Amino acid sequence: MTNLKPSDKALVPFVSVDKMMKLIHHIGVEDMLRGLAEYIEADFKRWELFDKTPRVASHSEKGVIELMPTSDGDVYGFKYVNGHPDNTKDGFQTVTAFGLLANVDNGYPVLLTEMTILTALRTAATSAVVARLLAPKGAHVMAMIGNGAQSEFQSLAMKAICGVDEVRLYDIDRAATAKCAGNLAGHGIKVVECDTAEDAILGAQIITTCTADKQYATILTDNMVGSGVHINAIGGDCPGKTELAPAILHRSDIFVEFPEQTRIEGEIQQLEADHEVTEIWQVLTGQAEGRRTAEQITLFDSVGFAIEDFSALRYVRDQIAETGLFQPLDLLADPDDPRDLFGMLQRAG
Amino acid sequence: MTNLKPSDKALVPFVSVDKMMKLIHHIGVEDMLRGLAEYIEADFKRWELFDKTPRVASHSEKGVIELMPTSDGDVYGFKYVNGHPDNTKDGFQTVTAFGLLANVDNGYPVLLTEMTILTALRTAATSAVVARLLAPKGAHVMAMIGNGAQSEFQSLAMKAICGVDEVRLYDIDRAATAKCAGNLAGHGIKVVECDTAEDAILGAQIITTCTADKQYATILTDNMVGSGVHINAIGGDCPGKTELAPAILHRSDIFVEFPEQTRIEGEIQQLEADHEVTEIWQVLTGQAEGRRTAEQITLFDSVGFAIEDFSALRYVRDQIAETGLFQPLDLLADPDDPRDLFGMLQRAG
Numbered sequence: 001m002t003n004l005k006p007s008d009k010a011l012v013p014f015v016s017v018d019k020m021m022k023l024i025h026h027i028g029v030e031d032m033l034r035g036l037a038e039y040i041e042a043d044f045k046r047w048e049l050f051d052k053t054p055r056v057a058s059h060s061e062k063g064v065i066e067l068m069p070t071s072d073g074d075v076y077g078f079k080y081v082n083g084h085p086d087n088t089k090d091g092f093q094t095v096t097a098f099g100l101l102a103n104v105d106n107g108y109p110v111l112l113t114e115m116t117i118l119t120a121l122r123t124a125a126t127s128a129v130v131a132r133l134l135a136p137k138g139a140h141v142m143a144m145i146g147n148g149a150q151s152e153f154q155s156l157a158m159k160a161i162c163g164v165d166e167v168r169l170y171d172i173d174r175a176a177t178a179k180c181a182g183n184l185a186g187h188g189i190k191v192v193e194c195d196t197a198e199d200a201i202l203g204a205q206i207i208t209t210c211t212a213d214k215q216y217a218t219i220l221t222d223n224m225v226g227s228g229v230h231i232n233a234i235g236g237d238c239p240g241k242t243e244l245a246p247a248i249l250h251r252s253d254i255f256v257e258f259p260e261q262t263r264i265e266g267e268i269q270q271l272e273a274d275h276e277v278t279e280i281w282q283v284l285t286g287q288a289e290g291r292r293t294a295e296q297i298t299l300f301d302s303v304g305f306a307i308e309d310f311s312a313l314r315y316v317r318d319q320i321a322e323t324g325l326f327q328p329l330d331l332l333a334d335p336d337d338p339r340d341l342f343g344m345l346q347r348a349g
Numbered sequence: 350m351t352n353l354k355p356s357d358k359a360l361v362p363f364v365s366v367d368k369m370m371k372l373i374h375h376i377g378v379e380d381m382l383r384g385l386a387e388y389i390e391a392d393f394k395r396w397e398l399f400d401k402t403p404r405v406a407s408h409s410e411k412g413v414i415e416l417m418p419t420s421d422g423d424v425y426g427f428k429y430v431n432g433h434p435d436n437t438k439d440g441f442q443t444v445t446a447f448g449l450l451a452n453v454d455n456g457y458p459v460l461l462t463e464m465t466i467l468t469a470l471r472t473a474a475t476s477a478v479v480a481r482l483l484a485p486k487g488a489h490v491m492a493m494i495g496n497g498a499q500s501e502f503q504s505l506a507m508k509a510i511c512g513v514d515e516v517r518l519y520d521i522d523r524a525a526t527a528k529c530a531g532n533l534a535g536h537g538i539k540v541v542e543c544d545t546a547e548d549a550i551l552g553a554q555i556i557t558t559c560t561a562d563k564q565y566a567t568i569l570t571d572n573m574v575g576s577g578v579h580i581n582a583i584g585g586d587c588p589g590k591t592e593l594a595p596a597i598l599h600r601s602d603i604f605v606e607f608p609e610q611t612r613i614e615g616e617i618q619q620l621e622a623d624h625e626v627t628e629i630w631q632v633l634t635g636q637a638e639g640r641r642t643a644e645q646i647t648l649f650d651s652v653g654f655a656i657e658d659f660s661a662l663r664y665v666r667d668q669i670a671e672t673g674l675f676q677p678l679d680l681l682a683d684p685d686d687p688r689d690l691f692g693m694l695q696r697a698g
Contacts, residue, residue: 006365006366006367009440009441010366014678016355016678016679016680017355017359017679017680017681017682017683018355018679018697020682021693021694021697021698022697024694025697025698029694051407053405053407056402056405056416056418058400058402058418058420058425058453060420060422060453060454062453062454062455063454063455063456064456065420065425065451065453065456067405067416067418067427069405069407069416071407071409071414073409076407076414078416078429080427080449080451080458082451082455082456082457083456084454084455084456087455087456087687088687088688090455091358091687092358092455092457092687093681093682093683093684093687094687096456096457096458096681096682098458098680098681100429102414102429102431104407104409104411104414105409105411105412105433106411106412106431106433106436106439106441107412107413107414107431107432107433107436107445108431108441108445109429109445109447114679114680114681114682116681116682116690117682117690117694120690120691147688148688149684149687149688149689149690149691150690151691152691153690153691176688179686179688179689179692182692183689183691183692183695329363329365329678330365330366330367330463331365331366331447331463332366332442332445332447332463332465333366333369333442333445333463333465333466334366334442335442335498337528338436338437338440338441338442338443338498339437339496339497339498339525339528340498340528340532341465341466341469341498341499341502342469342498342500342501342502342532343528343531343532344370345370345373345378345466346532348367348370348371348374349370349374
């Protein structure tokens with residue numbers, strides 16, 4: 001069998017998990033979070049020109065598989081992501097993901113990449129972009145409730161982008177808290193392990209909740225939340241899953257990514273369908289107000305949106321061009337004559 | 350930097366273009382077409398249990414990028430495919446594709462594969478499955494109008510699955526016909542190069558049209574089509590693109606894959622929205638009649654459907670398990686502790 005080398009047109013740059021980890025170490029995790037934040041903010045500011053296709057979800061008893069496509073007219077991107085809460089019992093990840101960018105003009109993919117780690121980074125960067133916009137002035141202490149896979153990324157993004165210098169950790173599982181505290185050691189941030197959620201909230205201007213897996217759990221009750229805080233609600237995020245008591249929602253000014261999606265998946269599924277919310281992109285472009293008073297409670301009801309993945313994919317595409325941290329993948333058949341696919345096959349025999 | 354080897358859970362079997370060509374040569378192209386036909390027929394017979402999500406299309410001036418997902422409840426599959434008619438001018442393929450299978454139970458991908466070549470094979474196998482069902486008894490001559498990338502696959506599928514032993518070729522571009530005739534030489538099929546479409550049709554019981562790229566082109570006019578033939582209309586296939594004169598449609602009994610999609614993209618976009626069509630899966634399961642008389646004109650208005658890709662993905666998954674013709678791709682982050690994604694990253698540093 002001859003080995004006809006695939007042409008450049010056949011090869012798609014692929015960032016494996018290994019290459020993604022090398023890329024993060026090469027750039028530095030905090031610099032990467034800042035870089036992602038820049039791309040996310042830039043894309044939020046041109047929100048209106050994006051294709052806002054709803055997620056295409058395939059539900060089963062055990063979980064969901066989703067495709068999240070979007071396009072800015074020049075570049076098309078999508079993410080494949082699953083959500084299976086019981087997976088950890090069998091040693092599998094709850095969420096895994098990969099993503100793709102393609103040229104709109106010719107439909108050819110230009111990047112295929114792991115997105116399990118990248119999604120954790122873009123979620124943290126998005127939280128920090130919004131917290132920088134909405135948290136009270138001088139905020140520097142964050143309560144991190146739920147110390148799972150997302151918690152370290154959240155903490156470092158808030159440090160790198162918002163100037164948070166103290167993180168107060170709480171999880172119903174002490175081992176998760178110890179894991180998070182251990183991972184954050186040496187990152188220039190004061191870490192306090194707390195015995196209760198109430199203790200974690202003490203002195204915090206930013207409260208991040210990132211728990212999952214329970215039906216309508218209440219992680220924060222009304223009496224726990226004082227005035228003047230910013231709540232960053234990340235966990236829950238599918239129909240039937242929420243973290244916050246409805247009373248907190250009623251006391252808060254609520255900010256969302258894409259209302260059509262958040263009303264189904266976010267905390268606000270507990271509210272009336274016409275409850276007022278503000279879209280983050282409108283605050284970023286100056287079309288809507290963010291925080292108005294020091295006493296106000298701001299709530300980012302975050303569920304993640306395709307445009308954030310698109311920003312992350314753009315960022316990775318630009319970084320690998322500089323660093324070469326990818327492998328070329330022979331994904332696309334490229335016959336010399338486009339009409340001669342069969343001839344290409346025969347010549348390979 | 351340490352090199353932590355990815356675990357089995359991180360690795361997804363990947364079939365590159367090179368590996369797909371090796372697989373086809375290993376199995377033999379006609380045996381592979383027969384194998385694909387078996388899988389497609391089996392899935393058509395259990396049509397009702399599939400998720401029938403419409404394609405998720407992102408349109409631009411130059412073309413379209415589509416995601417085609419489906420699921421049978423156990424396995425989930427999707428195809429990424431573009432369609433850009435002007436691509437060949439720049440040496441790019443009009444259509445490229447790749448696909449993925451995943452376990453519904455845990456959302457983990459189990460196969461990533463090129464699908465540019467695989468789509469050509471599954472399209473040909475689908476045509477032959479339907480022709481075996483609908484073509485007049487003893488059909489053994491096929492007219493192949495349009496001699497581009499799909500033509501050799503169509504010819505060999507009709508030979509392998511329906512017993513066609515003569516193919517009469519016509520294309521407005523003689524070079525395409527010569528290319529097709531050259532590629533088919535030595536495959537045990539009589540090949541006749543024709544100067545006109547009328548000449549190609551002489552004595553043919555099956556007429557396959559596979560042209561593209563023109564708005565409402567008329568490849569077959571009414572006077573060209575006599576009684577008792579089976580027409581396999583593959584080309585066209587998007588809104589505004591058709592091949593057949595409406596008068597032919599009115600004289601034919603029309604069979605389709607998924608009416609909701611065919612009415613938008615197929616030949617029947619030229620007809621009233623309630624024009625009677627028969628679904629192929631119903632003929633295969635005996636719920637609807639196929640050919641009733643020798644004089645009848647049967648028309649398969651084929652636009653391709655996600656379930657055919659699903660069948661092809663299942664077939665490839667089963668073949669690579671036996672042949673080992675894949676490479677393991679480090680696509681999924683797999684920390685030892687699912688909650689410790691950050692720790693995995695740190696340990697790689």
